[in-house]
Structure formats: C-alpha cells, structure tokens
Amino acid sequence: MYPKQKVVAMLLAGGQGKRLGILTEKLAKPAIPYGGKYRIIDFPLSNCVNSGIETVGVLTQYQPLVLNEYLGNGQPWDLDLMDGGLQILSPYQKSGGGDWYKGTANAIYQNIHYIERYNPEHVLIISGDHIYKMDYSKMIAFHEKNNADCTIAVINVPLDQAKRFGILNTHKDGLIYEFDEKPQKPKSTKASMGIYVFKWDKLKSYLIEDENIKDSSNDFGKDIMPRILSQGAKMYAYKFGGYWKDVGTIQSFWESNLDLLNPNTGINLNDKNWNIYSHSPNMPPHYISSQSKIENCIVAEGCSIHGNIKNSIIFPGVCVEKYSEICNSIIMPGAKIKSNCIIDYSIVCENTVINENSKIGTKLAVKHCNKNSKNKHNITVIDQNSIIKNDCDLSFAKEDKGNMDVTKAI
C-alpha cells in the first residue's frame, strides 16, 4: 500500500525539441545545460519540491541516457523518499506488445497504474521545456476553489506574438469558453503555458476516452482540451505573472541564458525562498589568472580562466587559455578554449576543444549587430565532443555539425 498523495505531478520529459538542432541531437531537451550549472529540468523539479509536491513521475523517451543519469534517485531535489519521490517512467513492453509514447496524453495514459498507486485528488501535468519559477500550490488552490475539472496556467504575451501560442479566451473569473490554437486574429493575449491541473478521476476518464478514438493524435493541447471543453468540462485559466521563457529554439535558449546576466529581466536564481536545485559537481573553486579580464559573467566551479570573458555563461570545468576572448557566449561543461581564440554569439557544447587561433561566430554577429535590433543575432553552435582545428575560421557558420574543418572525437 502506498500512502495517499493529494497531488501527483507528471513531468513530460520525452520530447526531442527538434528546433534546437544539434543541441538536442544526443540529448533530451530537458537535459540541456542551462545557466552555468543547471539543466532545464531543474526548474520544473525544483518548482514541484518548493510547492510541496513530492511525488513526481518523469516520462522519458528521447535520448534518455544523460537525463536518467542526471535524475538518478532524485536526491539533489530531495526527491529520494521512502514512498513517492521521483520515478522515471519510460515506455515499456506489455503482454500484448509495446508502444512508444505516441503523444503527451498517451504517455500519461500508459502510466495510469503509476498514478493509481497514490490515489491522488489532482494530477499536475508539466513539461521540461521552460525556464520559470512558479508556485504550483497556488494554482492547485485556485483549481480547488473553483471546483474545476481542469485548470490551465496562462501567461500574458504581447498581442503581436499571440498567434504563435495556444490562446485561451476566458470570462472574467477565468472560466474558459474557447480555445484558439495559434489564431490569426487573437481575441486575447492569454497563452497556455502547458501546465495543467486535472481532477484525477476526470483525467482518467478523458484519457481512456481519448485512447479509444482512432484518429486522435493523443495530445493534450490538440485533442483532449478542445474535446472536453465541448463536452462541458469546467475549465479555468490560472494567470501566472513571472519570468517564463520557452527555450524551444537556439535563439530563445541563448537569450534566456543571457537573461541571467541582466538584473532587469526578472529571473533571479539566488532566491533563498525559491531555490533551484541541481547537481553540484565535485570540483574545486575556479581560478581567475592575472591576465584575464572578467566582465558581467557567470562562472562555475572547476574553471580555469586565463583569457578575457564578457557577457558570457561559463559552465563547470571549462578552460580558457591566454589571449582568448569570449563574448556573449555560452560555454558548456568541460570545453577547452585554447589560446588566441575569438568566440562571439556562440554556444560551445560539452567537452569540445577549440584549438589555437580559431574564430567562432564573430563576423556573423558583427554583421547582424549593425543591421538588426539588438535582440536578433545568429548564434553559432559547436557540437559536443568535437575538436576544432588550429586557425579554424567558423565566423560565418551557424551550426557546426562536425563537417567543416572539424575532427570528431570518437
């Protein structure tokens, strides 16, 4: 017997995140490094723990090795509990054959038995795609107060961007009367954040019903939500008003990292009342040499910095040698930047070595800096575990998949 849990959270972490290109070629999107020591999944997990939700099922499917290793038994988030805690839920073989998770709803459907163990009142459905700090317990209280069947978290987006989102049209009290998936003429600016709270008994019946519809794509946003609304389910929108960033593209991933360097963007990770938990690597403090110059940066442990860095995020164990310059870039764990390199508007992935006198992303950035508004840069991405040869000029490259002057490490 498992003790009853009021809320069970289901974290959808199986997506590929195709728009992130080579960042997610070997890595599930929730496992992408962020902010100098975190991975994206730290945010929903820490939000759960800080909201008092201690039973979290993490649904994994795409490239799960790094993600599973990172999650482990949930200890960094205090989710290594006797009952409940963190549970990795991967697709599995059944007596009548096995299936991959076909859509978000199908993934939950295949794990109904996991949720049933805890006999919860509500199920919270979240994803590992966004950077935000949110108290889910307030949303659940709102859900309970309204006696809602389903509550969807929404955030105000600028009207001109509203057509990129699923827009919810609501009455004043938040009761939803219409869905507009990527509308041409949005009637409101309330965009769905992909965070749902359901009454468990209701959700279960929705899922079983959806599974029996042959042509359903088994997706919450596309299938379940419109159908249950038309069936008269009581659905509310819960307004969220903090920092929230979808890191679905390389551009937005880069922006949200650099937002950490700007005190006015509203994301503060040094908030003792809302800690973001993560693995802390076992490395000594980082070293800043006499020749280096550091300006507006985040630098993690185990680094050895001899060059100049500006407006950049440096992850653990990075080495930057003499006379190298790094600007507006993200350097992921274990990367080595040899001497005399110039790196601008770039993302250098894990354990990549960039040899002497290389130029990465510079011209591209300068060209775009002059022409476009300051928010639009093309970002160069260097794949993980690659070796960039001496004197390599990648100043125009956008994505390096290891085919230009690059020798791949095996």
Add this chain to the structure above:
Amino acid sequence: MRGKNLIGIIFSSIGEKSLGALTQSRTMGSVPFAGKYKLIDFPLSNMSNSGINRVGVIVKNNYKSLMDHLGSGKPWNLSRINDGLFVLPPHINGSDTPTNRIDMLYSIKDFIVESKENYVLLCDCNLICNINYNDVLKSHIEKNADITIICRKENKFLENTPESTVLCMDKTYRVKNILIDSPCNKSSQDSYVSLDMMIFNKNLLIDIINVCKSHGYTNFKRDVIQNSVNTMKIYGYEINSFTYKISSLLEYFNSNMSLINENIKRELFNSQNPIYTKTYNNIPAKYTENCKVKNSLISNGCIIDGEVTGSILFEGVHVGKNSCISNSIVMSGTRIGYNCQLSYTIVDEDTVINMGRKFMGFKSYPVYISKSKII
C-alpha cells in the same frame, strides 16, 4: 576496487590548539579550506579513493559543525550497507573525555576489535595531501612491517614547524631512531619528517593500546613509537607529492594561498583521485561589469562587484562596489559592503563587513576576523 584489508581512523581534534581562534567554534576537522573544503575532506577522500570501506572519526568536543559536514558520509561514498563512516564520540567506554591519542584509541578499542580487516591506518586532519594508501599498505605488507610511518623529505616548510618528528632510517627505510620535537637538522642528508599517518597491524595496535593503558602511558609518539624502534619493525614510506602540514595560523594562511598556484591546485585536486566534500546548492559565481578579479580562487555563490586580487573567496561571499580585497581569505557567507579594504586578512564565516571598513595584515602576520561578527 573497494573493500581493502584496511580500516581508517581519523583524529579530528588533534592539532586544533595551534590554530587559536579559528578552532574556537569548531574542531580541527571542520576548519574550512581552499574555498569549499574542510580539512577532514582530505583524509576522508584519500581513504575513500583508496577503497577503505570502514572509517572511524574520533571526535572530542566542539564537533557540531563536523557532524553537520559529515552527515551520513555520502559525499565520500562512505554511506554504505556494510561499514562506512562512523563518528566515534568520547565516553564510549565510560571513561573521562580522552585528551591524548592513547586514551582516544582506548575509548574506541571496540571499533578496532570488531573490524574484520587486518590493518589500521591512523590519520590526523592537519595534513593537506592527495595520497593513495594502497601503495603504503602494499609496502607495509611486503616489508612485513609492524608499523609504517608516512614521511616526506624535509623541505622549506619545515622552517616554521616547531614540532617535527624526524625519522632516521637506513637504506631500506627501516627506522633506526626517532627524534621528537626536533629542530630540523639541515645538514643531515637523511632526515625525513613524519606526517603522522601510520599503518599498524591491527592486533599489534590492540596490544599496544592495552599495554599503554595498563602502564599509564599517555604519549603515543614517545611511549609507543620511539620506545619500540629497536623491538618492532618500523618502516618509513616516503611520499613526494604536494603535502602541507598545518600547525599554525600562518601556515593555515600560506597553505591556502599556495593553491592559487595552478600547478599545485591541479596536483591536489586531480580528477582521478578527487577530493570530495559536502556540496551546497549555490548559484555559480556572478561577476558584474565593475568587477576586477585577478589571480584568485572563487567559489560558487559569490557575487563580485569590487576588486579581488590574490585571494580565496569561499562559497556565497559578496563583495560590494569599490571594495578591494587583496591576499585574503574570505570564508563562506561573508558579506563585504562598499568601499572596504582587506589585505592579508582571514575573515571567518557569516561575518558582515560594513561600508568603508579597512583591515590590513602583513604577509607574516595575517589579521583574523572571527565568525558571525558585524563590523
């Protein structure tokens, strides 16, 4: 490979008098070191990396912060189903609080007797090193020794160590004589200094403890080691890697500062034999546009808006605008306001240094500011 035929015993309090105010609120083992570590991390990590599964930490008093740090022993892979980390508080056998090594060992005799391993390693917390004890054990067994004492050739650090124990050995490293509290003899070619890490045969150690207790011996080095030079096979084992024995506040300061040298840092913190510690959930260090940082070690959680040169900042230190920190050690959680100046200063944990304060020590005499003060 785990599960060696060796257990470890760490004396967490020995040497704490030499550090004065630094050990007022903590025991030697929990003295902060090198930006994020505590002194006990070195013997514990070395033991863990050498595959030792059973480690006893002898505590005396003031060990609250040490207990916080050790927890279940998980950071050192010593939270285990069989054996693992044991904190051995005083009064196990109902005796008075033990003050010397012999009494301490006597009070935890059961811990030694109950272990299935045949060899016992004794260590203190005042030695900074990265060493593999397997090699020492191998030499101990090969030489069929009763006691093996780890030592190093004398070097420049010795000038300031008043209490060195010098081993006089023959070519096979057999110890022929031991000089205790000896002023180091520079002219002698063969003087090796004991690092106070020793491997004993378990049954021999138990006998020694019993004999000492019944004779009322209290000085481990004199009554046990020195007296047995002719009757027991005592061997030295020389190590050449970086070691630093801390026996004064100045040495504490210098040993920290020596890690700003990247070669020494790399030797001590190599990824093959990592030094483990309890980690805290801090953000990575943040540097503002105004900061100027040179030749320093900076830990997670620091927010730096001022100037830092030749210094070590522990976790979560804030340095305000126009403040200038040079050649100093600032321990975790300390907040330094605007326009402050620190030079050759050791600031203990959670202290607040308000706007405009100035502290100047000197290279040979660093100023110490104690814990949780508001200045």
